[in-house]
Amino acid sequence: MRGVADAASPPPHPLAEPVNGRLYLVPGRGLLERMKPVILEKLNGGERAYAKGLDIPRHRPILVELVVEDDCGACPLAVEFVSELVAGFENVSAAIYNATYVEPPFEVDATPAFRVNGKVSWTGVPLTGDFSFVEELFKEAYVRAHPELPRLLERLRAFAEANGLVRHPNTSQFKSIVYKLLVNLDRYGRPYCPCRPLTRGAGTTAPEELHELNKDKECPCVHAAREARERGHCLCGLLWSKEAAERYVRERAEKYAHAIKAIEEVERAFSLSELKARVVTGESRRYLEAMMRGLEKVYALLPED
DSSP: OOOOOOOOOOOOOTTOEEEETTEEEESOOTHHHHHHHHHHHHHTTOOOSSSTTOOOOOSSOEEEEEEEOTTOTTHHHHHHHHHHHHHHOTTEEEEEEETTTSOOSSOOSSSSEEEETTTEEEEOOOTTOOOTTHHHHHHHHHHHTOTTHHHHHHHHHHHHHHTTEEEOSOHHHHHHHHHHHHHHHHHHSSOBOTTSOOOOOTTOOOHHHHHHHHGGGBSSOTTHHHHHHHHSBOTTSSEEEHHHHHHHHHHHHHHTHHHHHHHHHHHHHOOHHHHHHHHHHSOHHHHHHHHHHHHHHHHHHSOOO
16 A cells, blocks of 8 residues: 655745745745744644645645735735645645745736646635635646546546447546546555445555455446446446436436526627727726626526536
8 A cells, every 4th residue: 555645845946945844935034934933833733723624635745836925915824724734734845935025936916826736726815714625626736737647547538439438428527536546546556446345355455465356446447338338337427328428418408408598698698709899999897797797697507516
């Protein structure tokens, strides 16, 4: 079984000041200088007020980059949050850049700005301090930066093509299953089906022994094609028969016909080309406000997945 990966190291910077082996301030001036006592308190076991209870991937290195500024009112909260991540997860490292003194490592429109594993970014923090939304962002960064992702996707594509199957027609659910497969790959050395309990021998821990007992469960597993023919999709829903996938899409379109109709109404009533034209001719804000009201109605009708 593989252990927890060591945290990734931030790229070297001449002004980087290490607080510990996994947290760097670039540079330790201004806001970051004033925040050092709080950062050290977090790293030395202080209360985790913002990262408490988060469930983020633990099996590969995670690098968090945060960009702040001296005059940013929300940035101290962001610094505390990142410090708690480093303190609470041994596979997380972080570099906090103060854009008042250095060029940010990625394009930033506002601060605080975050980037995870160089793949997923977002700006701002919730005023309530509730960072639970970052769990999905960290999972997305984990998947997109995983070195085995291209090989796994190609293996799934080839298997599906050879057996006349297609992937889950719901992209959100497909990504969720791929995430679980990659976690199993890091945990056990193979992308075992997340829905089939692994068979374990007495005291068996070696990946080779585990695989010998569970090689029929390595995805795409030997049961997938048969199950897709019999029930329309394999047990975990990763691979579907074409007929079942088409039926799923058709039924979903019927179920959410009201939302699709609302989208079509907004599409007919507004256009980005017209919005661009009105920036020059006038009334662009009024036009955009009307567009946003229409989109708010659409948002309320949309499914969650």
